[in-house]
Amino acid sequence: MAAEDAIAAPGRDRGERAKAGSPGKRRNKLDVFNAVLTHLSSSDSVALSSQFEDSLWAHFNRLPVSYAMDFTVERPEDALTHIQLLEAARDSANRPTFSVRVVQVPRVIDGNTPKYEQNANLEGLEFKNEEDTVHPRLMYEIVFSVDDKPKVLSQLTSVLGDLGLNIQEAHAYSTNDGLSLIVFAAIGWLDEEVDHLKQALNSKIGRIKEPEMKDAEQVPTSPHVKVPTDETSVWEINYNLLSFGDIVASGSSGNLYKGSYCSQEVAIKVLKVEGVNANALREFAHEVYIMRKIRHKNVVKFIGACTRPMLCIVTEFMSGGSIYDYLHKENDFFKMPALLQVAIDVSKGMNYLHQNNVIHRDLKTANILMDENNVVKVGDFGVARVKSQSGVMTAETGTYRYMAPEVIEHKIYDHKADVFSFGILLWELLTGKIPYDDMTPVQAAVGVVQKGLRPTIPKEINSKLVELIENCWQQDPSLRPDFSQILEDLHAITKEVNSEERKIKSPGKFFSFRRNRN
Incomplete structure (x- = not known):
């Protein structure tokens, strides 16, 4: 989205906004904002005002373009839910905040085998588990607002897995003020009561905490440093969740790829195999430590790192280049x-x-x-x-x-x-x-x-x-x-x-x- 749109959109009149979001253009934040606002305008459940329009625009503008691209405008109330979750999460004592709703329910076709009634938010989602076709289960959309820190996504995934939920989709969106909105679509909860799932999540959610940082003096400096590979390491992410695209830069120590991690655009720095010696491992450990230590809107954000099957450092993708x-x-x-x-x-x-x-x-x-x-x-x-x-x-x-x-x-x-x-x-x-x-x-x-x-x-x-x-x-x-x-x-x-x-x-x-x- 153009920088001008990011600044001027709330002040435009309806005609100008409608023109900016006209058909034939590549959809952007402004298009989605216009569409959501139009849908909400026709709803009796929302009282619209200029202040509401500004707050809705601020919501879309604090999240990346990918959020707008993924947003289903036919469900404009999702934006209201997300705004409430992020607002509640401003207070660190409330984090993580979450919401749960059913997005897919079984229905009977001609009195025969139950089929799924697909929600628009999950169009194109395919199930390959034959058992689900015969014995349909409810699908839930679970949305979390959490600290935008490494490992939180995998921690939430672990919590849902502990509850017996089978994750079908996951999308993570980082805000520009240090929070993250993470959306899961999951099946496998055998109890049909949504409130029971909320209670179960509440009982598990306290485990989502960031470990204390080590003191600077404890940074490994030995040429024989061993890079942590423990699965509980706060920054270790699953290599299999990374998708590699084109090489965007190359150097003596490795290549930088554009890729994705759980539907989030990322940059993946991969150390060249021939360069992985004791010194390279030490440099890798130092870089991970430094990036884990820092978090600021004017510093490229660290997402995680891999130590197997190769050494990778994953950061946000900077689409504007250098x-x-x-x-x-x-x-x-x-x-x-x-x-x-x-x-x-x-x-x-x-x-x-x-x-x-x-x-x-x-x-x-x-x-x-x-x-x-x-x-x-x-x-x-x-x-x-x-x-x-x-x-x-x-x-x-x-x-x-x-x-x-x-x-x-x-x-x-x-x-x-x-x-x-x-x-x-x-x-x-x-x-x-x-x-x-x-x-x-x-x-x-x-x-x-x-x-x-x-x-x-x-x-x-x-x-x-x-x-x-x-x-x-x-x-x-x-x-x-x-x-x-x-x-x-x-x-x-x-x-x-x-x-x-x-x-x-x-x-x-x-x-x-x-x-x-x-």
Whole structure:
């Protein structure tokens, strides 16, 4: 869905919304919103108001496009149920919240063998269990609202299995505020009373809890680290539930695939077989630990990992691609307000990481990704580390064109190394150029250390933005600002740019902000 729709939809009048959702277009959130609103308008059970329309739109907009694509508009009341569940789940003491309803019941055809009456929500669902045709059982739709954390889906699956339920479908949708809406279709509950199933779920549901995190000092660092393979591991997911699509990126250590996990679009990072040695296992364990530790709207979300039959790390799929590809492969640019928003999103993610004692160590445009709504997130934690108490960490980690001089020189470094990289990244956003593109990476590294080399900042750039970039890439790390200060500076610059209502021009080109690819 386009970014404009995400912002402007609630304020449109009915005519404009109807036009936006007209036939012939690929269905999106706005189309589904319009259809649901139309169905609810014809119902006497819902009192519509402008406030209700806004809350309904906010509901669809907090969930991914896949939720709208899967939604059955002929059952608009499902949206009301989902809104209530998510609202109740705002209070952590209520989680998980859930609802249960019958979606399929047996009916008699000509007095003969009972058949299933299919609910529209489950069209196309096929049963291959012959026993069910002869001895039909009720089908239930069970919807949970839970914390959006790894392993919760498999924990809920286990709970339903313990109750004798046979799951026919499962769909998981993550909200943009840290919750998850998970929808199951299941058969196998022999008692026809829905209330009895609710009571049974209540008795089991307390087990859905997130284990305590280990202290940073307990992160494995031995070259002989053993990767946990225990089925109770909080992040281990079932490899058989992964579906692999196309390769979207490839590197020396492995490939990145677009895929799916329980109907959810994901990115699957697979370590190459020949690269799985003691060092690779250690790196894998570190990356999983780091990603398990962090959860922020501007950091790519960790979903889980596999240790068998191969090493995989599963994260949310970022359909917008990387900032690097946007700038250098699509040859696109940002208007200044959009550029500043990208910088703010990156800074929020990095500020969160630093507050949690995590140093990224490879901050660059290739590791800054955009989702379907153009929200920017920091990704790829393959070389990230929890800050060492001694300050001693591996030198020359990251990418030379973005690397801080103290890292190149094998000196003790801290989170200010990421600030240096951010300064280079911000310059790249402004110019659309690769840093030191007339040099090899090694030549650039030598120039940065020995000559204080930095990229040339165009004269047309806002003076406060120039000052911020220069502060970020100071040779002395102690002179560089923290990301909390960077955020303050960026907000002040944004306010100034907006108040002046003018566009800042890059050499020869204006920055422009693209619409979403969908």
